[in-house]
Structures are given as C-alpha cells and as structure tokens.
Amino acid sequence: MSRNAESTAFRSALEVIRAVEPRVADAIGAELADQRESLKLIASENYASPATLLTMGNWFSDKYAEGTVGRRFYAGCQNVDTVEALAAEHAKELFGAAHAYVQPHSGIDANLVAFWAILADRVESPALKKAQVRQVNDLTEADWFALRRELGNQRMLGMSLDAGGHLTHGFRPNISGKMFDQRSYGTDPATGLIDYDRVAEAARDFKPLILVAGYSAYPRKVNFRIMREIADSVGATFMVDMAHFAGLVAGKVFTGDFDPVPHAHIVTTTTHKSLRGPRGGMVLCGPELADQVDRGCPMVLGGPLPHVMAAKAVALAEARRPDFADYAQRIVDNAQALAEGLLRRGTTLVTGGTDNHLVLLDVSGYGLTGRQAEQALLDSGIVTNRNAVPQDRNGAWYTSGIRIGTPALTTRGLGTAEMDATAELIHTVLSQTTPGANADGTPSKAKYVLDPAVADSVGKQATDLLAGFPLYPTVALD
Numbered sequence: 001m002s003r004n005a006e007s008t009a010f011r012s013a014l015e016v017i018r019a020v021e022p023r024v025a026d027a028i029g030a031e032l033a034d035q036r037e038s039l040k041l042i043a044s045e046n047y048a049s050p051a052t053l054l055t056m057g058n059w060f061s062d063k064y065a066e067g068t069v070g071r072r073f074y075a076g077c078q079n080v081d082t083v084e085a086l087a088a089e090h091a092k093e094l095f096g097a098a099h100a101y102v103q104p105h106s107g108i109d110a111n112l113v114a115f116w117a118i119l120a121d122r123v124e125s126p127a128l129k130k131a132q133v134r135q136v137n138d139l140t141e142a143d144w145f146a147l148r149r150e151l152g153n154q155r156m157l158g159m160s161l162d163a164g165g166h167l168t169h170g171f172r173p174n175i176s177g178k179m180f181d182q183r184s185y186g187t188d189p190a191t192g193l194i195d196y197d198r199v200a201e202a203a204r205d206f207k208p209l210i211l212v213a214g215y216s217a218y219p220r221k222v223n224f225r226i227m228r229e230i231a232d233s234v235g236a237t238f239m240v241d242m243a244h245f246a247g248l249v250a251g252k253v254f255t256g257d258f259d260p261v262p263h264a265h266i267v268t269t270t271t272h273k274s275l276r277g278p279r280g281g282m283v284l285c286g287p288e289l290a291d292q293v294d295r296g297c298p299m300v301l302g303g304p305l306p307h308v309m310a311a312k313a314v315a316l317a318e319a320r321r322p323d324f325a326d327y328a329q330r331i332v333d334n335a336q337a338l339a340e341g342l343l344r345r346g347t348t349l350v351t352g353g354t355d356n357h358l359v360l361l362d363v364s365g366y367g368l369t370g371r372q373a374e375q376a377l378l379d380s381g382i383v384t385n386r387n388a389v390p391q392d393r394n395g396a397w398y399t400s401g402i403r404i405g406t407p408a409l410t411t412r413g414l415g416t417a418e419m420d421a422t423a424e425l426i427h428t429v430l431s432q433t434t435p436g437a438n439a440d441g442t443p444s445k446a447k448y449v450l451d452p453a454v455a456d457s458v459g460k461q462a463t464d465l466l467a468g469f470p471l472y473p474t475v476a477l478d
C-alpha cells in the first residue's frame with residue numbers, strides 16, 4: 001500500500017471529524033504523536049495495521065446483527081454475514097480450530113461466553129433432559145429454582161493472581177468470582193514455574209467443573225497437554241485463555257504441547273494484544289460446544305459490532321501471512337534479549353527469564369516498589385506497568401514487580417540490539433531511583449527520588465532509539 005493512500009485516508013478522516021468537533025480531531029492527532037514518542041513496553045498493547053484501523057471507521061457500525069451468520073433476528077444482514085463468516089474462517093484456518101465465534105467485544109466478554117457455554121453444556125442441558133423439556137421456559141418453577149441454584153454452585157480452578165493469572169479466572173472482584181466457587185494454583189516458590197503435580201493434586205482435591213489455564217503475567221510456556229490430562233482425570237472442562245499470547249500461537253512459536261487449541265475444550269482470546277488486531281475477543285472450540293458458544297449474544301453479550309468483526313477479518317488475514325510467523329518469533333527473540341540484558345546488569349527476573357513475549361522484573365532488589373519503579377520509568381519516557389510478583393509483600397496496589405513486553409516495540413521494528421539498549425535504560429533509571437519518605441519520616445511505598453537530569457537524559461536516549469523505527473511510517477498527518 002502506498003504511503004500516499006494511507007496518509008490521505010487518515011488526513012481526510014480528520015478533516016471530516018474536525019468540521020464537527022475539532023477537539024476530537026486534535027486528540028486523535030495528539031494520540032498518534034504521543035504513541036510515536038513513547039517507548040511502549042506494555043505487554044498487552046500493540047499497534048494494529050492501518051488497514052485494520054480503517055476497517056473500523058464506517059457504516060458497518062450502524063447495523064444490528066443479533067444472531068449468527070445466516071440466522072439473524074434482523075433483516076438486511078447479508079454484508080455483516082460476509083465479514084463475520086470471513087473472520088471466523090480466517091480464525092479457524094489460522095488456529096486449526098473446528099469452530100470460531102468472533103462476536104465477543106473484549107477478552108472479558110469472551111471468557112463470559114465460554115463460562116456460560118460450559119455451564120449450559122454441563123449443568124443446564126442435563127437438567128433439561130432430566131425434566132424432559134426442551135428449553136428453560138418449559139421448566140416448572142421448582143425445577144427452575146433448583147437449576148439456578150446449581151448453576152451458581154459450580155467450581156473453577158485457575159492460576160492465582162500473584163502467579164500471573166487473570167481477574168476473570170474466578171476472582172472475587174470480577175463476576176467470575178461471584179459465579180464460581182474458586183480455588184487457584186500457584187507456582188513453585190523456588191523456581192517460579194507451574195508445578196503440574198501440585199495442579200493435579202489441587203484438581204483431585206477440589207474436583208472443579210472447569211480447569212482454566214492462561215495468564216497475563218507468567219513469563220513462561222504452559223504445557224497444555226499435561227493440563228488437559230489433569231482436567232480429564234477429574235472430569236473437568238479444560239479452558240485456555242490465550243488473551244496475551246495468541247500471537248505466539250498464531251505465529252507458530254507455541255506448537256505441540258504448548259499450542260492450546262488441540263488440547264483445550266475451549267479457548268478464549270483477545271484480538272488486540274500480541275495478535276495485533278482490533279480491540280475485541282474471540283472463542284474457539286470443538287463441535288461439542290459450538291452451539292452453546294454461538295448463543296453468546298444475547299446470553300451475555302450486547303449486539304455484535306460488525307465494524308470490529310470486519311477489522312478482525314482483516315487482522316486475521318494479516319496473521320495468516322508468512323511474515324506474521326516471523327513477527328511472532330521476533331517478539332520472543334526480543335523478550336529474551338531484553339531479559340538477558342537485564343540479568344547481565346543484575347536485575348532479578350521472576351523465573352529467571354522468559355520463553356514468551358513478557359518479562360517480569362522483581363524490583364525489590366533495587367529497593368523499590370512496583371509503583372515507584374513504574375513512575376520513575378514513566379518520568380524517563382519508558383511506559384511499563386507495575387505488577388504483583390509471586391508472594392508479593394507489597395500487595396496488589398503497590399506491588400514489587402514491573403511487567404514489560406515486546407509485541408509493540410517489535411511491530412515498530414526494534415530488534416535484539418535495541419533491546420539491550422532498552423535494558424540499559426531501564427537499569428539506569430531503577431538503579432538511580434531511591435524510595436521517598438512520608439511526611440512523618442516513615443518510608444513511602446509511592447514516593448521516590450530520581451534526579452530530573454537522569455530522567456531527562458534517559459528520555460532523550462529513548463527518543464533517539466525510537467527515531468530509527470518510525471511508528472506508522474506510511475501515515476503523515478501534515
């Protein structure tokens with residue numbers, strides 16, 4: 001695609017928007033400038049292609065399309081059918097899945113669809129059968145009451161939050177924790193790795209309906225074949241939430257035992273993290289759960305977003321091209337280079353390294369909390385987020401960790417040499433930052449002291465590093 005066409009498209013769009021609400025047009029322009037200038041190490045973010053972005057801004061947004069392809073509750077959905085079917089087809093081919101449901105608006109929504117598909121399959125369907133009725137409306141009041149109680153009395157086993165699990169895997173602040181009786185498995189305190197024998201023991205003990213694997217802050221591969229064996233041994237449905245690492249599965253970096261799709265009963269994901277598509281979610285499954293999954297809307301989802309499904313089709317088509325596999329491999333090469341660069345400079349890493357796209361720093365070795373480290377890095381133009389480490393002594397708010405990831409910088413084109421330079425910048429900031437004190441003299445978990453000259457100098461070096469790798473090089477707004 002020519003530089004010209006993409007620049008013209010975005011410039012024209014801004015002109016049209018500016019005529020209505022110039023402040024929004026300005027904010028859109030400012031956001032591009034900000035993103036171009038920041039050294040983005042947020043492990044869950046990326047930069048979608050211009051084609052993906054442009055696909056979201058049109059009249060597909062005007063359509064209601066409740067239902068599934070060819071079976072809509074609204075007339076006139078033939079073009080929505082085209083893009084939804086295309087997105088599903090690309091997803092099935094890319095991941096080798098029997099069924100793909102591309103309507104979820106986000107990762108949380110995809111998980112809700114999966115949970116309720118499993119509950120419908122394992123709890124509701126048997127109850128209907130037992131009562132010899134076809135659907136819930138035909139149950140007696142007493143049977144309905146009993147079924148509702150049973151639906152609310154199921155168990156889930158997932159990865160603990162401080163080991164890198166996700167809030168949506170049965171934790172109390174999220175709806176999943178209010179729906180399920182949850183227990184979690186952690187990691188080995190000595191190695192930081194998942195101990196599959198302990199997971200098996202917890203499963204035998206607890207007998208969950210659902211065993212969940214997947215994470216947002218675990219820097220290692222998970223053996224999904226072993227996890228499936230554990231699920232099978234206790235009759236649990238095995239669900240994998242690959243929201244973070246879907247790009248590594250798509251790019252065939254995670255294969256065999258480490259590819260969740262052939263091993264899980266159901267797989268959920270986001271489309272905007274390492275997969276590099278529009279903001280959204282997706283569910284993959286075999287034929288057994290397909291009908292239940294397709295009931296996601298209106299079960300737990302609002303009407304589908306046709307403009308986003310169209311963008312999913314575009315992004316998934318991109319992910320099927322050979323250069324995406326190369327991109328996925330570079331994500332991991334970069335994460336490993338970043339990890340090695342940090343280790344060489346004396347930084348403590350959870351599990352001592354990485355085999356995926358993310359690195360988890362334990363910053364207590366620098367005498368800092370995650371919050372202090374996150375802010376000091378931000379002052380220096382480096383965007384990260386604080387994150388709990390296993391057995392974190394500073395709790396979930398201040399934390400002792402910093403999570404960094406390479407999908408975004410890899411999209412910009414930075415390579416292993418730049419990762420070593422990035423490790424140097426991070427180490428410089430963290431080693432020059434000291435904890436601050438509260439007004440009463442006690443040590444603060446939030447305040448910190450960093451010489452502004454150091455922050456400035458690192459910020460300039462970060463800008464220089466990025467200058468060689470322009471973001472959206474085909475897009476010039478002026």
Ligand SMILES: *Cc1c(COP(=O)(O)O)cnc(C)c1O
Pocket residue numbers: 044105106107108109166168214215216241242243244270280281
């Ligand atoms: C990011 C993430 C989600 C939530 O995705 P949203 O699109 O923000 O709703 C769910 N599960 C995991 C493991 C994640 O990393």
